[in-house]
Each structure stands twice: as structure tokens, then as C-alpha cells.
Amino acid sequence: TQITKNDLTHIVEADRAHLWHHLLQHKSLESTDPRIIVEGKGMRVWDQHGKEHLDGVSGGVWTVNVGYGRERIANAVRDQLVKMNYFAQSAGSIPGSIFAEKLISKMPGMSRVYYVNSGSEANEKVFKLVRQISHKLHDGKKYKILYRDRDYHGSTLATMSAGGQNERNAQYGPFAPGFVKVPHCLEYRGQFGDVTDYGVRAANAIEEVILREGPDTVGALCLEPVTAGGGVITPPEGYWERVQEICAKYDILLHIDEVVCGVGRTGKWFGYQQYGVKPDFVTMAKGVASGYAAIACMVTTERVFDMFKAAPDDPMDYFRDISTFGGCTAGPAAAIENMAIIEEEGLLENTTVMGERVLENLNALAEKHAVIGQVRGKGLFAGAELVADRATKEPADEKLVQRVVADCMQQGVIIGATNRSLTGFNNTLCLSPALIATADDIDAITA
Ligand code: PLP
Numbered sequence: 001t002q003i004t005k006n007d008l009t010h011i012v013e014a015d016r017a018h019l020w021h022h023l024l025q026h027k028s029l030e031s032t033d034p035r036i037i038v039e040g041k042g043m044r045v046w047d048q049h050g051k052e053h054l055d056g057v058s059g060g061v062w063t064v065n066v067g068y069g070r071e072r073i074a075n076a077v078r079d080q081l082v083k084m085n086y087f088a089q090s091a092g093s094i095p096g097s098i099f100a101e102k103l104i105s106k107m108p109g110m111s112r113v114y115y116v117n118s119g120s121e122a123n124e125k126v127f128k129l130v131r132q133i134s135h136k137l138h139d140g141k142k143y144k145i146l147y148r149d150r151d152y153h154g155s156t157l158a159t160m161s162a163g164g165q166n167e168r169n170a171q172y173g174p175f176a177p178g179f180v181k182v183p184h185c186l187e188y189r190g191q192f193g194d195v196t197d198y199g200v201r202a203a204n205a206i207e208e209v210i211l212r213e214g215p216d217t218v219g220a221l222c223l224e225p226v227t228a229g230g231g232v233i234t235p236p237e238g239y240w241e242r243v244q245e246i247c248a249k250y251d252i253l254l255h256i257d258e259v260v261c262g263v264g265r266t267g268k269w270f271g272y273q274q275y276g277v278k279p280d281f282v283t284m285a286k287g288v289a290s291g292y293a294a295i296a297c298m299v300t301t302e303r304v305f306d307m308f309k310a311a312p313d314d315p316m317d318y319f320r321d322i323s324t325f326g327g328c329t330a331g332p333a334a335a336i337e338n339m340a341i342i343e344e345e346g347l348l349e350n351t352t353v354m355g356e357r358v359l360e361n362l363n364a365l366a367e368k369h370a371v372i373g374q375v376r377g378k379g380l381f382a383g384a385e386l387v388a389d390r391a392t393k394e395p396a397d398e399k400l401v402q403r404v405v406a407d408c409m410q411q412g413v414i415i416g417a418t419n420r421s422l423t424g425f426n427n428t429l430c431l432s433p434a435l436i437a438t439a440d441d442i443d444a445i446t447a
Contacts, residue, residue, distance in 0.1 A: 040068025120154025150230030225271030232383025295331025
């Protein structure tokens with residue numbers, strides 16, 4: 001949609017005068033206009049100048065899984081809002097029940113859905129539950145939560161306390177006690193050298209932390225199935241099997257953060273299902289309604305749920321928690337249609353096939369450009385780590401990564417990049433196109 005020049009001037013002025021953009025050094029807007037995305041359809045978005053962009057990152061942060069302009073979702077949300085927009089979630093709602101049933105049907109072994117607003121919040125709910133379980137069953141002693149180097153779980157102070165990306169945390173401490181870091185599992189930057197059982201060793205490194213801390217003090221382990229913003233880190237073979245064994249051995253609850261991988265991104269409904277994992281908690285957000293409404297979910301098992309109704313006469317026994325907008329019906333109404341689209345259009349299958357094409361194309365690029373150190377990915381979720389020198393794996397200059405992203409933008413393709421970590425690695429270009437991507441789209445994004 002071409003907007004008038006007057007409208008445009010006004011919108012840009014209002015942006016400059018009053019908006020504080022996420023993740024932006026605003027000084028940059030003194031020399032350029034803010035970018036305003038005006039319209040989207042399928043895989044494409046248009047900015048305020050009418051320029052078309054092919055979106056290789058699903059709304060910037062791997063969110064718009066079913067693509068833009070889905071009238072079916074908008075109509076369902078509209079109908080639901082006119083009928084009943086909100087009531088506190090201590091009562092139920094029609095879309096709330098229907099989506100919970102549909103979601104659980106995709107998650108064998110899981111059974112209860114708790115609605116919240118954001119991925120950070122969903123993760124905090126798990127952290128609270130783990131602490132409460134510790135009070136209920138372990139005299140408050142099994143309260144520690146293990147998180148992994150390079151993983152990210154949110155922007156709130158508790159989730160930052162479980163934040164493995166030092167570059168994001170550097171200036172916001174001190175953080176909450178009771179969160180303990182375990183090593184990352186990226187073989188390319190790993191500590192165990194060229195071995196055949198890297199995955200098992202990386203998981204054993206978690207066990208070492210558990211033994212150091214004392215197994216009786218560790219309540220949960222929180223992991224991304226594939227680390228997203230920390231550099232698109234796919235787990236090495238054997239990793240998850242060993243992680244599962246370790247959790248069982250020490251009675252540690254396994255919390256899988258599916259905020260990025262969830263709802264189709266890797267080619268299965270959930271990333272953990274790629275690796276045969278049996279979690280106790282699963283959190284999800286971005287792809288749940290593809291950004292058509294704000295919804296996030298904390299999902300757990302009947303075993304965990306039962307712990308919170310065992311002593312009804314005790315006024316402290318239940319999960320004493322609320323999230324006001326968890327009662328908004330727009331979220332589950334959008335999520336029902338989002339899931340139906342993925343099923344009806346065969347988008348999980350498409351993701352698997354197109355994901356392989358992304359990796360093939362990136363590997364072909366790596367053969368031509370020595371600056372690509374390693375290509376990683378699962379489904380429509382891929383990363384290419386850039387290096388200054390392939391032999392030494394010296395990280396590429398961060399400015400080069402920014403330049404590649406800017407050049408692609410100039411050519412009408414939006415791609416992403418992870419931040420360089422303060423410990424000196426991880427300049428990774430990221431691709432996470434919508435699950436509807438065609439072969440032509442993939443070829444254009446990776447050209
Ligand atoms: N967990 C992961 C793996 C994420 O990538 C993110 C956001 O990027 C979050 C949690 C936080 O989600 P939100 O921004 O909705 O709070």
C-alpha cells in the first residue's frame with residue numbers, strides 16, 4: 001500500500017519523537033529514517049516507501065510461521081473478540097479449552113496448558129513451579145535451575161538469571177540466586193576436541209555440574225532444543241539421550257524452551273520431538289499464533305499438575321500465580337487457526353523438505369566463500385557462522401556480519417544475525433523463513 005507523502009512524514013516524525021525501538025542504538029536514526037513495515041502478504045513485507053522485502057526471518061525473530069495476511073486468522077480473532085474478548089483465566093473460555101485440547105493432542109505425555117503473554121513469562125512460570133515443588137517435596141532445598149551457555153530464555157530479570165548469552169546480560173546484573181550455568185554443546189567451538197562421542201561428553205559436562213552443586217539441590221534443567229539466538233546450535237548426536245538419562249538419575253525436572261522451535265519450526269510440532277525427549281515442562285510463544293495475537297503457553301504433565309492439588313485444605317498448596325492477559329481470548333482463537341493452517345497445508349512436511357534445501361544451498365555457498373566457517377540447522381531454522389580464518393576459526397569481524405545483513409536488506413531480502421559473544425565467538429547469520437516457503441523463496445534468500 002502506497003501511503004501519501006503527508007501521512008508518511010507524520011508517521012516518521014511520530015516514530016522519531018516517541019518510539020523507543022527494541023534492540024536499537026537510536027543514534028543510528030539521526031542519519032537514516034526509521035524502517036516502518038506497512039503491509040505483509042505470504043513471505044513478503046512492504047515498507048513505508050513501498051519497497052518489497054522477502055522475509056527470511058519470519059517477522060525478524062522467527063515468529064510468523066504461517067506467513068502474513070492470513071484472513072482466516074484475523075476473522076476468527078475478530079469474531080471471538082466481538083463475542084467475548086476477555087475474562088480472567090480463573091474462569092475458562094471456549095477458544096482456551098479448544099486450543100488446549102488441540103495442543104495437547106500434538107504433545108504425547110503432556111497434559112496441562114497455562115496461558116501467558118510472552119516466552120519470558122512462560123519460562124518464569126516454570127521457574128516458580130520448580131521452586132514451589134522444591135518447597136512442597138524437598139524442604140525448599142532442590143531449588144536450583146541449570147541453564148546452558150549460549151541459550152536464551154527471555155528479557156525479564158529471572159529469565160536473564162538463566163541467560164547464557166553474556167553479551168545480553170553484561171550490564172543488567174546482579175541476577176537472581178539459584179541459577180547455575182552448564183557448558184554449551186556446540187562441537188565446532190567445543191572443549192572436547194575431535195572425538196566420536198561429543199554429544200555424550202557434552203551431556204556428561206552437565207552431570208559434572210550437578211555433582212559439583214549437589215544433586216539434592218538441583219530442581220530443573222532448562223534447555224532450548226536447538227539454541228536459537230545463541231548461534232543456531234544443533235545438538236550433537238547422543239546428546240539428548242544422555243541428558244534425559246541424567247535428569248532421570250538425579251530426579252531433575254526437564255524444562256524445554258520451545259519459544260523458537262515450537263509449532264513447526266524444525267519440521268515437527270516441537271523441537272524436542274526431533275530427539276525423542278520426554279520433558280516435564282515445555283514453554284512456547286512465537287509460533288503459537290504466528291504473531292497474529294500475543295499468546296504464550298507453559299505446558300506440563302499430569303504428574304506435575306497433580307502436585308498442586310494434593311492438599312486442598314492447605315491454603316498454600318495451589319499454584320498461586322496469575323497473568324492478567326492470559327485470559328485474552330484473541331490468543332487461543334488465533335492459535336487454533338494457526339495450527340489448522342499448518343495441518344491443512346502440510347507445513348511440517350514442507351518445512352522438512354525446504355529445510356534440507358536451505359542447508360544444501362548454504363553448504364554450496366560455503367564451498368565458494370571461505371568466510372563461512374560452519375553451516376547448522378534443523379528444518380526452516382538455519383545458521384551460517386562466519387569466520388575470519390577457517391583453519392583457526394577466528395571469528396569474523398562483527399562489522400562484516402552487519403554488512404552482509406545490510407547488503408541483503410538492500411537487495412530486498414531480510415536475514416538475521418546473532419550477536420557476537422563477549423567471549424569471542426558466534427557471528428552467525430540466521431535464516432528462519434515462514435513454513436510456507438517455496439523452493440524459489442529459499443533459492444532467493446540464499447542467493
Ligand atoms: N526463549 C527463547 C528461546 C527465545 O528466543 C525468546 C525470545 O527471543 C524467549 C524465550 C523470550 O520470549 P519473549 O520475547 O516472548 O519474552
